[in-house]
Amino acid sequence: MVVKAWHSLPEYQALRALMESGTTSKAAVRLGLSQSAISRSISSLEARTGKILFERDGGRLRPTGEAAQLNRRLDPLFEALDRIDGPPQVAQETLRIIAPPTYAHRFLVEHIASFLKTNPHFFVSLEVAPSEDVIRGILENRFDLGLTGVELSRDGVKLTPYRRSGAVCAMAADHPLAAQDVVHPRDLHDQALVALSHRHARRAQLEKVLHQVASKPRIVAEASTSFAAVDLAKAGLGVTVVNPFPIVQYRSDDLVFRRFESQIEYRSYFVSPDHRPAPSVARAFMRHLRLHTAKDLFSEKA
Structure with a gap:
């Protein structure tokens, strides 16, 4: 007798919430559950699939490659659920951006504001974090686009030149x-x-x-x-x-x-995953930033 695989939507929801929010506490708030319920769902999903989906790294849960792959395979499922449960209107496409303080404060917030004023159908989520977390966040598929002034070459990450300048x-x-x-x-x-x-x-x-x-x-x-x-x-x-x-x-x-x-030379980069195409909203924001970055005496387009 062939045993058919069964699926658990709560487990998939816990996986997606944990991948996108980064911690069990945030995932629990997002789904209206307890942290223990999130942990149980992840443990059950790991047991059912026979795969290790998260590893502890300095007190944080870091998704494995298997988790990222499974999360991508779930995209059609959640897109279908959004179409079923969502309101009968054009859905807002979300851009998840991560950048260090030097880029995020004052500079990015101004451009995000002008971008959303001209593109009200988009939604932007901005995370401010150290440069090393920018690379990690992109690798873990928690963000669509990053900005950094540190050239950290890592497998799975694409660095697109943006600006260059001297000291x-x-x-x-x-x-x-x-x-x-x-x-x-x-x-x-x-x-x-x-x-x-x-x-x-x-x-x-x-x-x-x-x-x-x-x-x-x-x-x-x-x-x-x-x-x-x-x-x-x-x-x-x-x-x-x-x-x-x-x-x-x-x-x-x-x-x-x-x-x-x-x-001494500095370069600024857009950071994106290299295993999948950048979403249209990320490409639109990159174009917006290139077009509206003011000229100055000390930096130029890369």
Whole structure:
């Protein structure tokens, strides 16, 4: 006798909710269930399929390749349910974006707003997270599109060039170096410097450039984001060396940028999965961002 496979919609719903929300607590809120009910559904689904769907990684549940594959195969099922249960109107297509603070705050929010005003049939969900989480979120299929300034080559991820720029020095308008058109590494010797924290690869790159000309600035503060470093420099603490994009888009009268003479180069990328085509809403947003990114003196299209 052939035993027919049976299917459990609650298990599939738990899988999809956990894949899209990232945690059992968020998945439980989304489905109106308890966390234990989500865990039981996932355990039952793993037992029934004979596959490990989630692995624990530092206290978080990380979906396996089998989970991502099963979730993709469920797309037609949930699309059919949406057509059955949904209201008789054009459904909003959702774009799930993830970006680090430097891109998300001020810059992306403005462009998301203009994008939705001209495309009211779309819906955008924005997640702000460190750059390493951008890559992870795309790999785990929790987001459709990411933005990053870190070139992390990983299998399963596609990096599409967006902008490129050279390093700049940012400082208050009354800083002595503001009188120069170009700041050289030796000019920073004994200057008060607001540095990026050591977790940034650019920190070591800058230190190498300064070491080559025996330039030793006085580090007076550290910041974990370029926006924070620029704000500290603007407050008069000193000068900082950063990627001008997209910060230069929000320059003010009491803050100036000067080109920093060095080989340091920055690139910004769109991040998307390379195992499936980008959804139409993601392609539309990428076009919108390219078309409406304002020109500036320190960055250009990649």
